[in-house]
Each structure stands twice: as C-alpha cells, then as structure tokens.
Amino acid sequence: MSRHPTPRSIPANLKRALRILFIAKHARWEGGVHPEDGTHATYHREMRSTLEALGLNLMLADDYRVLFDEPLVDFVFPLLNRGGFLNSEMMLPLLCERQGVPYLGASPILRGLADDKHLSKRAAVAQGIPTAPWAIFRQGAPLEQAQVPMAERYVIKPNASSASWGVGDAYDWAGVHSAVIRLHEEGHDAIVEPFIEGHDIEVSVVTVDGAPVILPTQIVEQADPGLLRTYQEKRNLTAGQAYEIRPLADPQVLAVVEERAREMMREFTPFDYGRFEFRIDVTTGAIQFLEVNLNCNLWSRKTIAMAAAQIGWSHGELIETILAESLRRQGLLGQRLDVAA
Numbered sequence: 001m002s003r004h005p006t007p008r009s010i011p012a013n014l015k016r017a018l019r020i021l022f023i024a025k026h027a028r029w030e031g032g033v034h035p036e037d038g039t040h041a042t043y044h045r046e047m048r049s050t051l052e053a054l055g056l057n058l059m060l061a062d063d064y065r066v067l068f069d070e071p072l073v074d075f076v077f078p079l080l081n082r083g084g085f086l087n088s089e090m091m092l093p094l095l096c097e098r099q100g101v102p103y104l105g106a107s108p109i110l111r112g113l114a115d116d117k118h119l120s121k122r123a124a125v126a127q128g129i130p131t132a133p134w135a136i137f138r139q140g141a142p143l144e145q146a147q148v149p150m151a152e153r154y155v156i157k158p159n160a161s162s163a164s165w166g167v168g169d170a171y172d173w174a175g176v177h178s179a180v181i182r183l184h185e186e187g188h189d190a191i192v193e194p195f196i197e198g199h200d201i202e203v204s205v206v207t208v209d210g211a212p213v214i215l216p217t218q219i220v221e222q223a224d225p226g227l228l229r230t231y232q233e234k235r236n237l238t239a240g241q242a243y244e245i246r247p248l249a250d251p252q253v254l255a256v257v258e259e260r261a262r263e264m265m266r267e268f269t270p271f272d273y274g275r276f277e278f279r280i281d282v283t284t285g286a287i288q289f290l291e292v293n294l295n296c297n298l299w300s301r302k303t304i305a306m307a308a309a310q311i312g313w314s315h316g317e318l319i320e321t322i323l324a325e326s327l328r329r330q331g332l333l334g335q336r337l338d339v340a341a
Contacts, residue, residue: 005208007317008324010333015055018332020323021071022051023061023092024079043299044079050319051077067095075332076103077323081295086187087160089115089295102330104323106271106294114268114292115160117191124289127263131289132279134193137180145173151194155228156180158188169195169228196279196288197225201248203261203276204296204304206318207325212265214258215307219248225282245303247310253280256287268294272326275304298322 026037026044033039051058059073064083067076078092093108105111113119118136125131133149136159148154156179157167166183170176176192183190200220205212223242248254261276268274275296280287296304300315308318327333 004311005213007313008208008321010054010056010320010324010327012055014327014333016057018057018075018327019059019073020051020056020075020077021059021061021066021073022048022077022079023063023066024048025062025082027060027062027079039299039301043297043302046299047079047319050316053316054320054323064091064095067092067099067101070099071101073101075327075330076101078103078105079295079298086189087112087115089160102327102332104272104326106268106274110268110271111294114271114274114294117157117159117161117291118189120292121289123267124264127267129260129263129289130287132193132196134191137184137190137192139184139187139189143177143180145177148173148176148192149194153195154192155195156183156190156192158183159191160189167228195228196281198280198282199225200290201253201257201278201280201287202245202303203257203278204274204307205261205265205271205276206273206304206308206322207270207329208321210325210329212262212269212271214261215304216310217248217254217258218245218303218307219280220245220303245306253287260287260289264289264292268292270329272329273298273304273322 024044024047026041027048031041033042048060064080076096080092081089083091090108090112093103093105093111096103097108113123121131121134135147135149137143152171154170154176155167156170156176161167166188168179170179180190180192199222202218202220204215206215207213221244227242257278260278264276271294273296274292274294276292277290278287279290298304298319305315305318324333
C-alpha cells in the first residue's frame with residue numbers, strides 16, 4: 001500500500017451548484033510574461049485554466065471591490081495578495097469575513113501572523129525553533145543601530161514581502177540604514193537579518209482528511225550559495241538563473257526541517273495549504289527558520305506543485321484536493337466528499 005495520501009475530489013453535482021469566485025490580479029490575463037509581475041500573471045492565468053478544467057461554476061474578479069457589497073457566490077478562492085498597500089494580504093480574508101462568505105486559506109489574523117516576518121519569527125522562537133537573529137524597523141519608529149545583530153553581511157527586505165520583492169543587502173550600518181529608509185519611503189516596514197550563505201529548504205503542506213500532510217520537501221540549491229536571490233529572478237524577469245529545485249535527500253536534515261515545520265503548523269492550523277521555509281548554512285550545517293507562506297504560489301512550476309507531482313498527483317489533483325478539503329472543513333461538502341479513483 002502507498003504511504004502517500006490519495007487526492008480528493010469534489011462531487012460533480014456540487015461543482016455545478018457551488019458558485020466559486022476566483023479573485024486574482026491577473027485572473028483575466030490572456031498574455032504571456034507580464035512586464036512588471038513577470039510569470040505571476042502566467043501563474044494566475046494557469047490557475048484560472050486549471051479551475052475551469054475541473055468543471056467548477058467559476059466567476060472571475062481582479063479587484064477587491066467585488067467584495068465591498070454582498071457577492072452572489074458561495075465560496076472565494078483568493079489569490080489577490082499584493083494589493084499595493086501595507087498588509088494587503090489580510091484584505092480578502094477580512095472582506096470575506098465581513099460578508100460571511102467561506103474562503104480558501106487561513107483566517108485574517110493567521111494570514112497577518114504569517115505574512116509579518118517579524119511576528120512569524122517570534123512564533124518560531126516561542127516554539128524553541130532555531131532562528132537567526134533579526135531586527136524590525138517599523139515606519140515611524142526610531143532607527144537604532146543597537147537593534148541590528150552583528151554580521152558581516154545583511155539582508156534587508158520589506159517585512160511583508162513575497163518572492164523577495166524589494167530585497168537588498170548591505171555590509172555595514174550605513175548600508176542597512178539607507179536600505180531601511182528606502183523601504184520606509186516606499187511604504188513598508190523593514191526587517192534586517194544576517195545573510196546566511198546557503199540554500200533554502202521548503203516544506204510544502206496540504207490538508208488531507210482534516211489534518212496537515214507534508215509533501216516531499218524540496219531544497220533550492222544555488223550554484224553560488226552566496227548569491228542573493230531577487231524578485232526579478234523569482235518572477236523570471238531576468239536571464240541566467242543559477243539554482244535547482246530538487247527533493248531534499250539528506251535524511252537527517254529532512255527529519256529536522258519536517259519536525260520543525262510540524263511545530264510551526266500548530267501555530268497556524270487550519271490554513272488549507274502553505275509552505276514553511278528554512279535555510280541551511282553550507283559552512284556549519286546549521287538550519288534556521290526563515291518564514292511561513294500560507295498562501296504560497298500554486299503554479300505548476302513552483303515548489304508545492306513539484307512536490308505533489310513527486311507523489312503522483314497532477315496539478316489539477318493538487319488544486320482540487322486543496323479546494324475540496326477547504327470546502328469540507330467549512331461545511332460545504334458535508335459528508336459527500338469523494339476520494340478520487
């Protein structure tokens with residue numbers, strides 16, 4: 001018998017009956033790579049196609065305003081995360097809560113906890129999970145050098161960034177100060193932490209039968225562990241990407257990161273799907289918690305879909321499982337959840 005979970009499906013009659021709103025910045029995109037958002041637009045277009053292929057009664061929107069008044073829908077599939085203002089990740093869940101409409105993903109307060117890198121690191125420390133030291137500089141708060149941990153090199157980024165948007169590095173306080181001021185002027189809180197020369201480890205999680213299940217863990221192995229990965233690289237807006245996403249093979253490292261991910265899950269359940277990220281130092285082998293991404297990228301070429309494929313799931317089966325389990329959790333399927341053949 002396979003130790004891997006079986007993908008779940010939504011009964012055909014419910015696919016026809018439930019009105020599902022898919023809301024994403026590029027939900028109506030028909031082109032290729034977007035000039036600013038890169039393959040993020042491609043991702044949204046693929047998600048729309050995948051949901052349509054499932055035979056869902058699908059409605060489309062690309063703006064928060066669709067939820068300002070009571071929407072005539074039964075469920076919301078929200079992917080409009082970066083809304084152009086601070087803490088916009090919480091907006092769609094909040095609007096759904098205001099309207100009393102069930103939605104995919106964690107509650108607004110848990111989304112806020114996860115998307116605020118400082119607070120998620122605090123949660124990790126509270127669980128006793130090793131986490132590199134860091135400093136948070138909120139807009140309007142004093143910029144004090146004493147807050148910054150000692151390091152030879154620093155990473156500075158928006159405290160609620162995704163896909164390394166706005167990331168930069170510096171080697172001294174002057175460089176850190178300049179980068180923080182830049183982010184504040186652009187409307188963001190800033191987080192500063194030592195640069196760890198190494199590779200990212202990504203633990204992808206979905207819900208099956210009401211419980212979080214870890215999919216095969218991946219390592220993002222860089223040709224140069226000292227290279228700072230950028231937004232342009234992650235959104236395929238630049239050539240010459242020098243990294244490989246592959247299954248993490250080291251059994252000892254695998255056991256450590258998956259156990260730490262399970263500890264972190266207790267802080268965020270229920271969240272339907274997400275990714276827990278760590279970084280391994282290539283010099284010392286130390287593993288540090290980085291961040292949580294509860295609304296992680298579901299594109300077929302990204303980590304969670306690659307992990308699902310490694311246990312034999314198609315992209316469509318991954319998306320339908322995530323959606324079916326969320327519908328079940330929120331009482332929209334009752335006891336009528338089918339197990340896919």
